[in-house]
Amino acid sequence: MITVNIERCGHCGACVAVCPTNSIELIESCLRIGDTCTTCATCVTVCPVGALTAEGEP
Amino acid sequence: MRDEYDVVVVGAGPGGSIAARTAAEECDVLLIEKRQEIGSPVRCAEGVKKTGLQKFIQPDEKWIAGEPECARIYSPDGTMVELSEALSQALVGSEVGYVLERKLFDRELAKSAARAGAHVMVRTRATGLIIKDDVVQGVKINRLGEDFDIRAKVVIGADGVESKVGRWAGINTTLKLKDIGSCAQYYMTNVDASEDYCDFYLGSPVQGGYAWVFPKGDKTANIGLGVVASRLNGKRSIDYLDEFVSKIFPEGQPVELVMGAVPVSDELKSTIANGLMLVGDAAHHCDPLTGGGVINAMEGGKIAGDVARKAVRENDAATKVLTEYETTWRASFGKKLKRNYKVKEFFIRLSDEELNKLARSIQGAKIEEMTSAGLLKHLLKANPKLLLGIRHLL
Numbered sequence: 001m002i003t004v005n006i007e008r009c010g011h012c013g014a015c016v017a018v019c020p021t022n023s024i025e026l027i028e029s030c031l032r033i034g035d036t037c038t039t040c041a042t043c044v045t046v047c048p049v050g051a052l053t054a055e056g057e058p
Numbered sequence: 059m060r061d062e063y064d065v066v067v068v069g070a071g072p073g074g075s076i077a078a079r080t081a082a083e084e085c086d087v088l089l090i091e092k093r094q095e096i097g098s099p100v101r102c103a104e105g106v107k108k109t110g111l112q113k114f115i116q117p118d119e120k121w122i123a124g125e126p127e128c129a130r131i132y133s134p135d136g137t138m139v140e141l142s143e144a145l146s147q148a149l150v151g152s153e154v155g156y157v158l159e160r161k162l163f164d165r166e167l168a169k170s171a172a173r174a175g176a177h178v179m180v181r182t183r184a185t186g187l188i189i190k191d192d193v194v195q196g197v198k199i200n201r202l203g204e205d206f207d208i209r210a211k212v213v214i215g216a217d218g219v220e221s222k223v224g225r226w227a228g229i230n231t232t233l234k235l236k237d238i239g240s241c242a243q244y245y246m247t248n249v250d251a252s253e254d255y256c257d258f259y260l261g262s263p264v265q266g267g268y269a270w271v272f273p274k275g276d277k278t279a280n281i282g283l284g285v286v287a288s289r290l291n292g293k294r295s296i297d298y299l300d301e302f303v304s305k306i307f308p309e310g311q312p313v314e315l316v317m318g319a320v321p322v323s324d325e326l327k328s329t330i331a332n333g334l335m336l337v338g339d340a341a342h343h344c345d346p347l348t349g350g351g352v353i354n355a356m357e358g359g360k361i362a363g364d365v366a367r368k369a370v371r372e373n374d375a376a377t378k379v380l381t382e383y384e385t386t387w388r389a390s391f392g393k394k395l396k397r398n399y400k401v402k403e404f405f406i407r408l409s410d411e412e413l414n415k416l417a418r419s420i421q422g423a424k425i426e427e428m429t430s431a432g433l434l435k436h437l438l439k440a441n442p443k444l445l446l447g448i449r450h451l452l
Contacts, residue, residue, distance in 0.1 A: 012101055013220030014240055014319030017233045018287070022225050027183060028093060045235055046287040048242045048295035048317040 001055050002039060004031045008051035015043035015052060059206055060177075063088045064370045066197050066210040067176075068184045068223050070096045073338030073355030074216030075167035076114055080363025081214075082174040085370045088208060089168065089176045090199060092183035092217075097164030101318035102352070103243060103280050104158040105256055105272045110353035111156060114167075114360070121166060123274035124157035126256045131433070133417035134261030134410040141425045141433060155256060157272045157280070158352075184217065187226045187334075193376070194227055194333035212366040212375045213334045216359065219319050221340035227331040231340065235287040237323035239267060239349055242295040243282025245314040249307050251279040259302070261410045265289060269302050281307065284320060284349055286406060322346040324399045325392060330380040335362045343391070347398035347405075347430055354391050361386045397451050398430065404448045416441055 009031055016024045023037040031051075041054040064085035067078040069092075078089040104123070111117065128142040172178050181202055188196035188207060196209035215223030219238075224231040249271075251257070257271040266289025272280040283299050296317075303310055321342040329341040337343070338355030345354065365383040369375040408416070419440035425432055434452055438445050 010315065010317030011099065012241075012317040012319055013218060014238065014287075014317070016220030016222075017231075017319055017321070018235060018238055020232055022222065022232070026220055042235060045290060046238060046240050046319065048240045048319070050294040050296075 002033050002037055002041070002043060003053050003055060004033065005051045005053070006031075008049045010049055010051070012048065014046045014048060018042045018046050059201075060088075061207060062209045063177075064210065065212045065214065065366045066090065066208055067214045067216055068197060069216035069218055069338075069340070070168045070171075070178065070180075071164060071216060071218060071338060071355065072167055072352050073340075073343075073359040074214065075164070075171045076356045076359030077214045077216060077337055077363040077366070078176040079167070079171040079174045080360050081212075081366045081370075082171060082176040084367045087171075087176040088179065088210070089171055090179045090182040090184065090197075091168075092181070094181045096168045096180060097161040100160045100314075100316055102158075102160050102316070103241075103270055103272055103282055103349070104160050104274075105155050105270070105280075106158060106350070106352050108156055110356075114356045115170065117156070118166070121159045121162035122156050123159045124253060124272065126155055126157065126273055127254050129155075129256045129258065131258045131260065131417070133413045135414045137414055137417035137421055139417050139420055139423075139425070139433070157256075157274050159274075184223060187213065187223065189227070192332055194331060211333070211370050211373070214337055214359075214362050214366060215334060215340050216337040216355070217340050219321055219339040221336065223334070224329075224336045224340060227334050229326065229328055229331060229336065231326065231336070231342065233321055233323055233342075237321065237346075238287050239284035239320040239322050240287045240290060240295045241282060241284040241316075241318045241320060241349075242299040243280055243316040243318075244299065244303065244310070244312040245274070245278065245316065246281050246303070246307065246310040246312050247276075247278045249277055249279045249281065249310045251277075251307075259306075261413045263301055264298050265410075266406050269299075271306070278313070280316075281310065282316065286322065289406070320344050320349045320351065322349060322399075322402060325388070325395055328384070329387070330377055330384050332377050332380075333375045335365065335380055335383050337362050341387075343387070343395070345395060345398050347402045354395075357391055358387050361390070400451055401430075401434065401448055404445075412444060416444065
């Protein structure tokens, strides 16, 4: 599962751009991870501030 | 609410607004922006070429924060190469830079679209496309929590680096980690940066990217960096930025933190589908070498707007008609994108020592073109062996 640290997220959309399953939605300051996420963690790498964390199984 | 337009443009950045403005001269146009405020928050280093900009809008001091006349490039050991256009201005015309105030600039462009007749909606997000018989026939939108279907003859997706519009139509715009720059920037005050220079820092600690200092007057500047995401080495862009700032401007204090991402990819195979065109970052129209995207987005927006008018006039927006968009942008700025992607792929592999060697080889040379092509020409001449791999590109 991918979790979002909202205290860090800068709402820039980098994670949305790299998500291979198109599972992330950015709405203003709200980042939503959809249930098609496979926890591949590509979004974790690209985030400029490290707001995303991958934990355990998808 | 009206549920049918000739053209719907998704995203009111520079590409979307110019597309909407161009199409609105002849068609009914709706321009939607998912944020509640066009232009904010900023996700940009704000440096642009003067001549590129002036084609689309009369410069206004309201949204111009700086006009640096030269660029300085620093290699990892501090060797500096200066690019100046001052001396060649009289001969080839001014191509020096503006540092924009994007918040105000983007609003101005959206206003110009509205003045041309476009309807504008903010806090209005595209949630999907209306597709029938393999043809995009409109956009599903959510405005302030309510869902609507808006039918359109042509849809223009200008929804930025996080574009969904293309993917909904079957165009794979997902970026690989090696093809996206992860960026962080402070707008800082108490910064002793020269107002005459845009500065670029290559190599360590920012390997696989570069750091920049763009002056915005009154001892302020945009100080940021971008690193290709596959080269972050377990660190975050903000870590590299804090390290850079503490070294170069220890007295600087941030007024704003900007985060963002920029496509630095090879060109997309297709930027159209039946009834759909992609513009700007959504179409990966950023320069993969510099990361600059504003001017290309506006160029692409203009072309898309013109082609949309034609499609509406002929009542046919099949790919056969929209191919004109594709061929026009490829013949215009597409050639440079293609070349600069290869140049980027080459330069990104150079070591600190090689970058130092390159910088030393042209140190003191009078480079009177403030462009990447001008710089490359000089580098090639001085380093034919080291740069053998990109020689054929110039």
